[in-house]
Amino acid sequence: MIRLRVNGEPLALDLDPMTPLVDLLRRDLGLTGAKAVCREGFCGACTVHVDGEPRLACLTPAGLVDGREVVTIEGLGRNAPPSVAPVDDAALPTALQRAMLEEDAVQCGMCFPGMVMALAPVLEAEPSMDREAIRRAMTGNLCRCTGYERILDAAVLALRPQQEAAE
Amino acid sequence: MSAPDPAAHVLDLPRRDARDKLTGATRYTVDRMGAGALHAAILRATGPAGRIVTLDLAPALSMPGVRGVAAAADAPGLHGIGVADHPLFARGHVRQPGEPLAAVAADTLDQARAALKAIVVEIDPDPACLTLDEAVAPGARLVHPDWRDYATLVEGGNRRDNIAWEARVDRGEVDAAFADPTMRIVESAYEVGRQSHVPFEPRAAVARWEDGRVHLECSTQAPWTVRRVTAEVMGIAPSQVRVTVPPVGGGFGLKFDCSIEPIAAILARKTGRAVALELSRAEEAASCLCRENARIRISSAIDPQGHIAARDAEVLMDCGAYGGEQVFLTTMTAHTLGGNYRLGAVRLVTKAVYTNTPPNGAFRACNGVYCTFALERHTDEICAQLGLDPLEFRRANVVGDGDIGATGQVFRGNVLGEMLERMEDASVPVLPALSGTLPDGRLYGRARTVGTWFVFVGPSSATVHLHDDGSATLVTAGVEIGSGSMAQGLPQIVAAQLGIAPDKVVVRQADTDASGLDMGVGGGRTTVSLGAASLEACAAVRAQLLEAAAEMLQTPASGLILRDGRAEIAASPGAGVPIPELVGRIQASLGPVAGHGAFTAPGEPAMPGCTAGHFIEAIDIPVHAVHEAEIALDPDTGHVEVLAYRVVQDVGLALNPRAVRGQIQGGVAQGLGYALHEEITHDAAGAIRQTGFETYRIPGALDVPRVEAILHEGGPSIGPLGIKGAGEVPILNVPAAIACAVANAGGVRVGALPLTPPRVLALLRGRGGRD
Structure with missing residues (x-):
C-alpha cells in the first residue's frame, strides 16, 4: 500500500511500487495534466512537484513517493483540492500562467503543464533572474511548437512586478 | 449593405484554449483512454522484406484479458494517394520493418502486449532494397512485384518497377540551351535525410462501434480522410464512419494521413467494446511518416547577361514501402526547384521511389524545405562559379509581375522583389561582408535566401x-x-x-x-x-x-x-x-x-502540355519567404551557432499578427533542427535507429534565437480578405539559409543536411578541395 497526498488529498493505493508516478496520476487518479511524452526524462512534460520540488513523474517510481506530498498542474497554486476549489475562470493560479496567456505563448499545449511546473518554482525562488538565466533554467523542458521565445517573454513578464519593486 | 472591411477582422485575439492548456484541463485524445476501454497493441514485422509463411493468431486469443485480434483478413481494402498500394496489415508479404502484422485488444495494455508475444509468426526473408541507389539500379528487386495490379486513383503518372510515381515538367528547349557554347553550365547535387515530426501527442485513437457504425475519436489533422480511408480498408460505407477530434497535441503533417485509426475501428467492431490505441514513443519514432530522404541533381545554363536560360533537375524521393504523400509531392518540385526564379526553359523529373523502409508522409512544407535548400545552395554555387553577387543575382532573377513559373502559370505582383528590399532595409548584420572571422576566432557566415510555397486549397x-x-x-x-x-x-x-x-x-x-x-x-x-x-x-x-x-x-x-x-x-x-x-x-x-x-481550389491556369503526372498544374495561392541567417562556426568543433535570424514572410493580410509571429518563431525552430541536427537513419535491416528523445534530439531553449519577423502584406491572394496561410511556410527557407551561411563561413560546398558538427568538420577538412 502506498500512502501519499496528491494536491492535498490523502490517498492509499494498492499498486506495484515500480509503477511510474505519471501512470499513477494519469491512469489511476485521472489527473491527465502531466503528459507522458517521452518517458525518458528528456522532455519535462510530466513534471510534478514532490514535497515542493519539481520531479519527472515518468522516472519516479510510485514507491518513492510513499509518504510524500505530490502536487500536479491541477493543484498548482490552489490550497484546496481541485474538486472543492472555487471555479474562477478569470484567475489562473500563478503569475507565470497569467503571463503565458497574455503573451500568446501557447500553441498545441502539450508541453505547457510541465513547463509551468518546472519554471514556476524556479521563478519563485530566484525572482531576480534575467532572460538568459531563465533560458538556462528551461533546458529540461522541450517544446516542439513555439521556439521558446514567447515562453521566455512570459517568464520575464511574470517577474517584472517583483523586479520593479526591488529597484 | 457592404461587407466589413478586411481591416475590421484584424485583431491579436488571445487563444480561447490557452487557459485550459495552461492548467492541464485540456483533454487530448491520449487523455481520453480510461473508463472501460480496451487497450490495443500492434504486432509489427522485424525484417524489411519477406513472405509470410505463418501468422497464427489463435494462441493470442487464449491469453489473459484478450478480447479480440485483427489482421489482414479484417481489412480487405488498399489505400493510397494516386495509387492504392497500401494494406492496413501486411498481406502475404512484408515490405518494411515495423509493418503491422496483427493487433490485439485486451483489458489492459500489458495484457495486450503480452498477447502479441503469443502470436506465431514465420516469415521467409527476401532480399531487400533499402536505399534509393538499390531501388533504382537496373534489375533491382521489386518492392511491389504486382505494382501493375494496383488501382490508379489519378491518371498521368509514369509508374514502373520501383518508381511509384514519376512527374515531369518539360517547357522550352532545355537541351538546346545546354548545348549553346555561350552558356555557362553549373551542376550541383544534394542529399538529405529524414526528419521526424515528434508531435508531443503521439498518434492515438479511441474507437466505439455504435448502432452499426464506428465512432473514432482521434488525434488527426484530417477527419474526412480518416473517414474515407477507414471505410476503404474495412470495406464498409464511408457513412458508417464518424470521426470526432478533440484538441490535437501537435501534428506538423504527421496526422494529415490516416494510419492507425482503422486498427482501433476494426477491434471495436470485433469486440463490441471501446478500444483505445496509442502509439508508444518508440513505436511513433519507428513508424513516423517522416519528411523523406531524397537526392537532388540540378543543372543550370546561365546566359551571358546572368539570366537562367535553362534548368534541368532530377529529384529522387524515398517514399518507403508505400507511395503515400510522396506520390502527390512529386508535383511540388515544379514550384520550388522550378519556382522563385525566371527560367527560360525547364525540365524536371521527379520520382517517388519504393524502398523496403518505413513509409514517409507529409511534414510542414514537405519537400519544399529540402528543394529550397538545394535551389538556394545551387543559386549560390552559380554565383560563386560565375563571380556574381548572390544578393544582386537574386534581385535580378526572382519572379516578378507577369513572369511565368515552371508550368507556365503567370505570377502577379513583384512580391519577392519587394520582400528582398524589405530584408535589405531590416538587416543589421554583425559583419558587413557575407563571411569573415569573429573576434573570438569563430568563422562568420551570412546568407539571404528566397523561397516559394503554396496554400493547399x-x-x-x-x-x-x-x-x-x-x-x-x-x-x-x-x-x-x-x-x-x-x-x-x-x-x-x-x-x-x-x-x-x-x-x-x-x-x-x-x-x-x-x-x-x-x-x-x-x-x-x-x-x-x-x-x-x-x-x-x-x-x-x-x-x-x-x-x-x-x-x-x-x-x-x-x-x-x-x-x-x-x-x-x-x-x-x-x-x-x-x-x-x-x-x-x-x-x-x-x-x-x-x-x-x-x-474549393479555383484552379489557377497553367500552360497546357508541359506537365505529366501532376496533381495540380499551378499553385492557386503562392506564398513567398525571404530569410536571412547569421551564423558562427567553430572551426575546432564544427559547432554552428545561429547569431541572428530574420524572416520576411508574404502573409497577404495578417489576420492575427501576433499569432502569425508565433508561427514564424516556432517554424524557424523546427527548421533549425532539420538544418543542424535532426536526422532519422535506418540500420542494415532497414529499421529506424532513433527510438525516442534520447536518440533524436529536437531543438531546446538554448538552440533557438529570437527570430525577427516582418509580415509582408498586400501580395495578391484569392484567399478570403486577401489572407494566405501563415503556419506552414516559416520552416521553408531555414535549412537553405543556414546551409548557405555555413558555406559562406567555411568557404565550403555544402551538399547535405543536417549540418552536424562531424559533417561540418569533414567539410572544413576538405576545404580547398572544391569540385
Missing part, C-alpha cells in the same frame, strides 16, 4: 448558426492542432462579419457527422479554405439579418451595418436593433437563422 465547408442570445455557432471539420486557426482566425472572421464579439462565436469541434467535406488541416489551408467557406456562410446570415432589419428600421439594407451586436444605420451609430431581437423576429417568422458556405 481544396474543399471546405462551413455552416454558421446565429442564435437569439446573440451568439453564433461555427460548424466545420476544422481541427485545432496548435496553430491557432480554429482558436483565433476563424472566430475573428465570423465575429467581424456578424458584428458580434469573437467570444460569442462558438467553434464546433470537428465531427464528420455534423460538418461537410473538408480536406483537413494542412498545407497552410485552414484559415484560407475554412475561412472562405465561413465568409460565405456569414454572407448568407448577414443577408437574412439585414433584410429583416431593413424592414424594422425602415432603411434600405444598403444603409445598414452590423456592429457591436446590433444592426445599425451606418450613418447614425447607436441607432438600430440588437441582433438577439432581430434573430428572435426571424425565428418567429421564418425559423432559425443559419447560412452555409463552400469553397
